[in-house]
Amino acid sequence: MKYVLSLSSCLCWICLLGINSSLWGQDRPFPIEQLPIQAVFTDQPIVLDGKLDEEVWKQAGEAKDFHQYFPDDKSLANDQTEVRFTYNEDFLYVAIICHSPDDQYMITSLRRDFRGSNNDGVTLVFDPFLDQTNAFFFGLTPFGVMREGLIFNGGNDRRDFSGSWDNKWYAESKVYDKYWIGEIAIPFKTLRFKEGSKKWKFNAYRIDTHENERSSWTHIPRNQNVFSLAFMGDLVFEKPLQKAGGNVSLIPYLAGGIAKDFEEGEPANFTSGVGADAKVAVSSSLNLDLTFNPDFSQVEVDRQVTNLDRFEIFFPERRQFFLENADLFSNFGVNRVRPFFSRRIGIAYDSVAEANTQVRIPFGARLSGKLNRDWRVGLLNMTTQAQQEVGIPTTNYTVAAVQRRVFQRSNVGGIMVNRQTFGEGLSSFSRIAGVDYNHATVDNKWAGKVFYHRSFSSEQEDDAFSHGLNIGYNSLRFEGEWNHQWVGAGYDAPTGFVPRTGFFRMSPRVEVKWFPESKHINRFTLEAEGDYLADREVGKLDHEYSFNITFRFQNQSFLFLRARNTYTYLTSDFDPSRSDGVELLEGTDYNYSGVGFWYRSDSRKLLSVQLEGYVGEYFNGNRQSVGGQLTFRAQPYALISVNFNYNHIDLPEPYATADLFLIGPRIDLTFTRKLFFTTFIQYNNQVDNLNINARLQWRFKPVSDLFIVYTDNYYPSDFSVKTRALVLKLTYWLNL
Numbered sequence: 001m002k003y004v005l006s007l008s009s010c011l012c013w014i015c016l017l018g019i020n021s022s023l024w025g026q027d028r029p030f031p032i033e034q035l036p037i038q039a040v041f042t043d044q045p046i047v048l049d050g051k052l053d054e055e056v057w058k059q060a061g062e063a064k065d066f067h068q069y070f071p072d073d074k075s076l077a078n079d080q081t082e083v084r085f086t087y088n089e090d091f092l093y094v095a096i097i098c099h100s101p102d103d104q105y106m107i108t109s110l111r112r113d114f115r116g117s118n119n120d121g122v123t124l125v126f127d128p129f130l131d132q133t134n135a136f137f138f139g140l141t142p143f144g145v146m147r148e149g150l151i152f153n154g155g156n157d158r159r160d161f162s163g164s165w166d167n168k169w170y171a172e173s174k175v176y177d178k179y180w181i182g183e184i185a186i187p188f189k190t191l192r193f194k195e196g197s198k199k200w201k202f203n204a205y206r207i208d209t210h211e212n213e214r215s216s217w218t219h220i221p222r223n224q225n226v227f228s229l230a231f232m233g234d235l236v237f238e239k240p241l242q243k244a245g246g247n248v249s250l251i252p253y254l255a256g257g258i259a260k261d262f263e264e265g266e267p268a269n270f271t272s273g274v275g276a277d278a279k280v281a282v283s284s285s286l287n288l289d290l291t292f293n294p295d296f297s298q299v300e301v302d303r304q305v306t307n308l309d310r311f312e313i314f315f316p317e318r319r320q321f322f323l324e325n326a327d328l329f330s331n332f333g334v335n336r337v338r339p340f341f342s343r344r345i346g347i348a349y350d351s352v353a354e355a356n357t358q359v360r361i362p363f364g365a366r367l368s369g370k371l372n373r374d375w376r377v378g379l380l381n382m383t384t385q386a387q388q389e390v391g392i393p394t395t396n397y398t399v400a401a402v403q404r405r406v407f408q409r410s411n412v413g414g415i416m417v418n419r420q421t422f423g424e425g426l427s428s429f430s431r432i433a434g435v436d437y438n439h440a441t442v443d444n445k446w447a448g449k450v451f452y453h454r455s456f457s458s459e460q461e462d463d464a465f466s467h468g469l470n471i472g473y474n475s476l477r478f479e480g481e482w483n484h485q486w487v488g489a490g491y492d493a494p495t496g497f498v499p500r501t502g503f504f505r506m507s508p509r510v511e512v513k514w515f516p517e518s519k520h521i522n523r524f525t526l527e528a529e530g531d532y533l534a535d536r537e538v539g540k541l542d543h544e545y546s547f548n549i550t551f552r553f554q555n556q557s558f559l560f561l562r563a564r565n566t567y568t569y570l571t572s573d574f575d576p577s578r579s580d581g582v583e584l585l586e587g588t589d590y591n592y593s594g595v596g597f598w599y600r601s602d603s604r605k606l607l608s609v610q611l612e613g614y615v616g617e618y619f620n621g622n623r624q625s626v627g628g629q630l631t632f633r634a635q636p637y638a639l640i641s642v643n644f645n646y647n648h649i650d651l652p653e654p655y656a657t658a659d660l661f662l663i664g665p666r667i668d669l670t671f672t673r674k675l676f677f678t679t680f681i682q683y684n685n686q687v688d689n690l691n692i693n694a695r696l697q698w699r700f701k702p703v704s705d706l707f708i709v710y711t712d713n714y715y716p717s718d719f720s721v722k723t724r725a726l727v728l729k730l731t732y733w734l735n736l
Contacts, residue, residue: 581656
């Protein structure tokens with residue numbers, strides 16, 4: 001507890017720095033209620049050149065009078081933005097005019113799907129079904145770099161924003177004296193909407209790094225996410241929208257490679273593959289995804305982490321086949337209690353090697369989308385091929401989901417997951433059925449969910465259920481949240497993400513926010529949160545109580561301070577050093593405290609840094625850790641970063657003392673908007689591995705790529721090679 005007490009006295013002084021007489025910001029009325037924008041129909045050809053010299057742009061509907069979101073939300077933006085709309089039978093055309101006092105713009109690279117927070121640019125958000133729950137977004141920078149993605153669950157959480165979805169659209173931009181112009185053409189085939197509709201929900205937000213300003217067309221309170229779908233305006237079309245003709249896309253791939261396992265001493269293994277994905281628009285709002293012999297090898301390697309946890313680490317889905325309407329399948333339950341996790345498909349346990357391995361998927365299909373404004377449906381079916389010699393059976397995965405909109409921004413959903421294995425002595429089934437209610441008020445002050453799921457398996461056990469409740473309140477001054485989950489010991493979710501069963505968990509949180517009139521501090525928060533786990537047999541299993549202080553500064557740097565107390569009851573033997581040392585015994589318990597911090601500097605600078613650290617007790621010993629990332633930007637062609645993490649774990653005899661290192665230099669080069677090269681090194685002494693990965697990507701046409709990927713894995717001690725691989729993959733997007 002000495003760490004907690006010493007931190008508390010220091011934080012009291014820190015809280016007073018940079019805050020002048022007006023600690024609380026003042027409420028002001030909503031600045032401007034935006035009128036609907038009309039998109040005018042045109043037969044005139046539009047050339048994407050950033051000039052806006054077509055006559056129709058003079059009559060086009062216009063969104064203007066953007067509101068400031070950061071650093072304040074009480075006035076119009078200093079640098080204004082205008083967004084204009086026109087359309088024909090095939091394309092929605094958008095013109096963007098961004099005013100700026102000079103021509104200094106920030107961009108991290110020329111690579112598509114840039115992160116918005118570190119780039120000048122405008123992001124357009126479209127909600128074709130007016131449900132303020134799901135939306136498409138399209139972003140553009142002054143240098144013509146594009147990004148697209150999906151927003152789901154109302155954009156209530158930062159995790160409800162995904163840039164992994166790809167599709168075809170077109171854009172160009174041009175920089176002028178004190179402003180820049182972007183022109184965008186989005187095929188109606190790319191979007192999902194109701195045939196005959198005349199109105200969509202729409203918003204746009206802009207990041208202006210030189211002015212240090214973020215703004216949006218509709219007024220969004222700064223305690224909400226800038227991409228929240230609760231705060232949108234109307235885009236009205238002059239003529240009803242028609243179905244965009246035949247809409248079938250074929251995405252074939254050709255892949256080949258060579259790999260060698262030097263540890264086993266086997267000859268090089270040559271691989272090749274041919275397959276395809278297809279997208280078929282059953283209607284303007286319902287899509288059928290098909291995949292034939294898919295190559296689910298990732299051309300981007302997961303970033304390694306130091307694992308000090310007793311349970312599995314979550315890595316997000318990146319495979320394109322699963323991404324559109326992904327929330328319809330994957331958003332049931334809550335984090336770490338998910339009945340369906342798509343990354344389980346295509347992975348099986350090799351009983352000979354005693355490790356997970358990839359298995360072939362001959363065919364898969366997925367139907368998903370909107371039936372109308374109120375109903376969404378999803379159906380997925382995939383079968384993986386057997387490898388009987390290593391104990392892997394043929395496995396079929398079927399997932400069905402349905403969602404019904406209720407009230408204005410809430411919904412009720414149901415899911416059924418079936419995993420069925422076939423083979424002599426290997427036949428079994430595991431099924432889950434469940435229902436979720438997701439709640440969000442019109443003003444987004446209240447949001448939450450409640451769910452109940454039940455599993456059924458060939459070896460059915462008692463307590464085969466999971467239940468959870470989440471309710472949160474978010475206002476300008478206060479945030480509060482209540483979470484609880486109850487997961488039975490017999491709950492079986494092999495196609496889900498449930499690292500732990502047999503517990504009841506409570507996780508309350510309360511936060512108080514101040515927005516001082518200060519030149520240095522933009523936001524200051526005090527937060528208390530708890531996490532308590534128990535079961536029927538032992539009682540309390542774990543707790544983690546923390547007191548947090550957060551400073552967000554006017555230059556967008558960020559400081560987070562935490563004092564934490566942890567209790568752990570071991571339900572199995574465990575080595576806290578994760579170094580194969582002597583294990584602490586099952587049935588023992590530990591109470592330990594410590595302090596930590598997380599800091600991010602102003603990312604607009606060419607050189608920026610993130611740092612985090614912890615010092616304190618750890619089980620029956622102590623731990624000190626430091627980590628972070630150093631980033632250098634040579635705009636716009638190079639981004640060089642170094643990730644690092646060091647943990648010193650000091651446990652008393654006979655238990656282990658360990659020094660865990662992880663370092664990952666990365667060089668990201670973007671020669672043009674079509675040619676990219678990335679190379680990185682990951683050294684992790686926890687798994688005794690040095691990984692080198694180099695990837696060349698040529699995007700020769702929209703959503704059509706050539707990848708060349710080279711990977712080496714070494715023993716760090718003598719640099720002897722473990723494995724080596726070279727992979728070539730070609731994909732082509734063809735509209736039929």
